[in-house]
Amino acid sequence: MTAFATAAQTGTAPAKTGARLVVEALEREGVRHVFGYPGGAIMPVYDALPGSSLQHILVRHEQAAAFAADAYARVTGEPGVCLATSGPGASNLITGIANAFMDCVPMVAITGQVPRSLMGTDAFQELDVFGLTLPIVKHSFLARSPEEIPGIFAEAFALAKSGRPGPVLIDLPKDVTQAEAALPPAGPPAVPESPAMPAAAALRAAEAMIEAAERPVLYIGGGIAIAGAEAQLRAFHARTGLPAVATLKGIGALATDTPGYLGMLGMHGTRAANLAVDGCDLLICAGARFDDRATGRLDSFASRANVIHIDGDPAEISKLRRADCALAGDVGAILEALHPARPDIDPWREQCAHNAGLHAMRYDAPGTGVFAPALLKALSERAGDDLIVSCDVGQHQMWVAQHCRFVRPQAHLTSAGLGAMGYGIPAGVGALFAEPDATVITVTGDGSVMMNIQELATLRRYRLPLKIVLLDNSQLGLVRQWQELFYEENFSEVDLYDNPDFAEIARAFGIEAFTLDRRADVPAAIERLLVTSGPILCHVRIDPRENVWPLVPPGKSNAEMMEA
Template structure:
């Protein structure tokens, strides 16, 4: 049997590298745009691009499933602020990307997706591996392009990157018929680059109106969403918090935007938010919503959310203002500009600040759980504190996702990578790979569960192949924990199809992939496990056994007000 790695490699000549096929133009355009790394998986229709990759400066990361390519590119974009790039072939390759595309769309992540397509003459004939990926992805992309003329490849790829990154970011799909990739092309000389869109500055009359509301307020709350980070307004937001002293809460995507040590930050709000955060919002008389969209997981029952509060809504996307809650002052503008210029001076809210501060102490999480078993919230708190400002969590979906949001410390929004809007299990491992390849200097930890990791466990092979410096913390409770918790409290303990009793030994599985691994059974092993994880360059997996009966608290029941939190 001949191993592929022993086959002779053909040298790429200078003439081959300068060929002007559509596929070569794709590669050279990506290089020109500063792309250095792409994630993908080859196949028939996209094969001309793979042929053109040989000898290019692009690092291609071969994942083991196309969904992982999209998730890794998503994390790459969240880390860098630039569009991540993934590619796949037509048919199943393209459809396997779909969940990752939807994830990027829901979380406003800039991404450019390249898909191969059957030759133009066969499109619409149900050819082998043909699907209408253009039509299938329309609801979950910012823009879609089918390139039918190879001469337009540089122009349209550059346009795709501009659209993906400008304004509210999002994914852009480029579908590439195989004949277009194989055609000789002689594109025209590029024209003058299109100037970047100028940010829309805050209106002075609206700033004045907001200042009046702030001066009148006695119980204001700053409600922070993911749009602040997307708008490059992290430092203006932190400065505004410090200048005004207004108590602040954050959404799942807003975590890391307030400085984690800010005394007036009350934590996450919403379904699994802190009691202090939800009580503050419920009692507020003014809600300053910045880069958030009144999502149902944050607001609970809409007509009971901040029932007595007037609203100042500042957002870069006009579609979000007034969509779910009418605003007394609606400011569609550059968030950084608005926060910098909004200066209400002294606010008579000292009593309110003291009330919120006292609640932070009174309702602080208790990490002194009984017994010798591993208490996941305490473990996660200790892990993030040990890693410090170098900590990046690439988190999957489930109970562990909520524990991470509640108990981990994030220095920046880009330190918290999670599938927020879509809630896609399987995100954590490929996202961790994408993040760790971009920032090998950071302590990137994929935090996953025994349910989530099985969605994309094959990417252990990718981590091993590229020596990715990733640490994997696998919390194993032998069940689909969040579903089990809901069945316990809202479905009369009818535990239907949540038992994962037949899980493999994940440490052994990791070792079979060539990944270092170990198992943690008891609480006294936790400090050593954290130290081993963080000292390792990775890839490394810690298989942590936790109690299947442990739940996430607090919890706002479905359809209830955020004021009606359940607690253990």
Template structure:
């Protein structure tokens, strides 16, 4: 046992947890921690982002890419509040993250002191837990608890706020190995497994709906084995991408507002829908009262609070998806469903994708990225049309390949997340796909990539409008384009050069292919500005609140 300052205890606890990279921005109240970090820079690499929001998104991207806990740091007041959007993003998508902030000294709390804010209170609704540490003797155990909470059960973010005097005070420190993270199995009831097996064995037309919980549980292998054993077809949510291979014959594509017609129509032809690690988001179900009305619903999820929250189900199993799928697969009888598979194959033939891959458009750009990376890249996105095109046209083979803000829908997420992902998975090409509206929000993080020479590739799908909002204005607001036109003189190639990256502009598919090939070979930060038409749309589409069977595309509108 030895005596250390609170700041030294913070660093030692991070080392205990195996943290190798931290994203953050220093300031007055957290200076002691940064001073201690300076002395351990050979053990923990700190990435100075351009903005604290970038730090929280980078920590999130690191966590999504690796499955480990992402860590970010910020000072008090605006430093801490600038983390909030990133913390909320992680919370909505169940991403393990620990945010460490510092606050004014205990004697100054509650006095509206300079840069004082009750950040633990601010983030209470968007964290699994938030702590404020006012006693140095409680610091080590609080940090250890934070890491355990972030990873246990349904993962999520935890905030630890430390007063400045605690970072300077001294306490005894004794190293401890991290407590093992146990899989949640106590909630798995034998009778629920029995019911699930009976429902599956009675089904002639099973469909599996895969959510992000399968990624979090590291259950993709078990899922594939399970799907093959019961001969089910498989669709996924945005968060479930890659949990089941997008190249598999039984895969029908994403479901929901911009899901495929095969998935949206197919789920209404199934007699059993097995939902694994998904929460029945409104963007997935459409009109919840009309969701999969011909089917029985079996819900497998780690969080009991999600059962019957948005959609009433016929049966459920609560617990770790990996363990539940193993239990069911071990006992279930293998079966073949040729008629059901033929029915889905007929839907695939009836509703092929109509995107022209020779036209310079969002789908063609994504398809070209897929070809040039052979499906092996880490793809981060911002939020909007480009996000949906990425989900639709990049065939994700593995989990943790698509990193995107699903629940919160955070514009400006992508660049920071891409930097974090590249630190977590340096072996993979890392590409952020953004619209011009999103890129404007946090393009300052290109400077971060340049400072550390992080070889990310930023693809801007630039239509000079807020594309997704404009799409809604076109379809539902009689083309009243209120504040969605971005046709100004901003030059992203010059911005890239000014921020220390290499910029390219592409106005056709060949120019884009040439730029992408150079970007991959350069192995440095690159921005590719892709100029496409402002009226390109994401198809298919389900109007907000409508039933999935009302899914339509441009051909349907033209045939009216």
């Protein structure tokens, strides 16, 4: 045998670099899109990308890669993948990783690392991203050899989407991705067992509680979408006819125009939703975690009610509010198994419906300027069932939650737990790669848009038809509102008087744009947004004094809401 014998002649597998194994592992997991930004330590992986089945989306900031992967995962239900180099590339991912952790979004974040021989030497662009991200990931991996890569990736994807989903970090030293290894096929990863169903006695106890209640309320959280339990929730709601409320992440689990749905509860929830929870005698919590933004002062939240808590994560049950009936396990299966007799609660339903009518949102604001809630309501209704809204953080986030029509939870993309400004446009990018035929609208503000405005270049590069509604009040609106109400109008560092002309900026990026400042022009603006085939930005000037109402003041019960 000569020194030049082929792998086929010797019976051995051809050697592959660690970088090639990374790409093959992603392909094996069915990954189609990777959001990233190259650099030195991750360069071997980028060298292996051409010729693969993966489409890499080049963002203009690593934070945008993580946000886009986050939105992609929320829409598809599969882990989103983001890729960055070591040092600042890795640290720029951290906000997006934290966002996914807080909102239970499956994500695999891949970072380059300096060669193993340089680790711990303060080498150029060395950063302990493994240590930095420990509190905000489900698990972290540091590859020590190319042979480990297939198993690491298989386990990472299994962990990201099993149980309570979340982000997993894989850190790849450069010499590991450059080195060659001949490997046997990777075996299947050990997947955590699915949660068991509650005992039949617990299910029967819950049914008895529902049948006996006089004023029950169904309290819906983001766990419904995480479990893929929308159909089971809707069937349960139809069987029982319970008045229903939702958290910010729970919006869309029931279509927002469903009879008996009272809207979002909590700090900026509807008065009807908060009054229903305050007056209920039974709270059926399905996939929610009693977050402070939803409960207000916890000791006054549904204070006269027994609690049935349904959740896929047993750790959430009785963590903040003691459950009188705990149902941990597969949320969809639990809802499907619950078949109580339809409770005789017509007076309660009528009272909730009366409050919903009495305290319905109003859209007849005085003046001739654009009233943002009315614009958002009309836009979402006109967009139809294919709508996906990716929203930034601020007053506009609350207006979207209060006023937009949603028919599924995957249509409402928002940074709920972390409240990260700059989420909107990158999330719109991720949503369009997840569902290219959807009508994707980013709602942002003049503060939030500046956090990741560079992603207009990504829209242009990939010709993504994102519709951007930029609400500009020349203020950090939600901070200004709090300073007005709770800090004696000491307006500190919230005036954005020197904002640029955002329409001109968009046009400089090659994106169609126009400005809207008159209410009479709203219908035409909505049509222009929806019929334009490519990306378009509508710069909407609104009253800087406009506030989000209603509002639960800090430290107060949800029943003590402030109005305009």
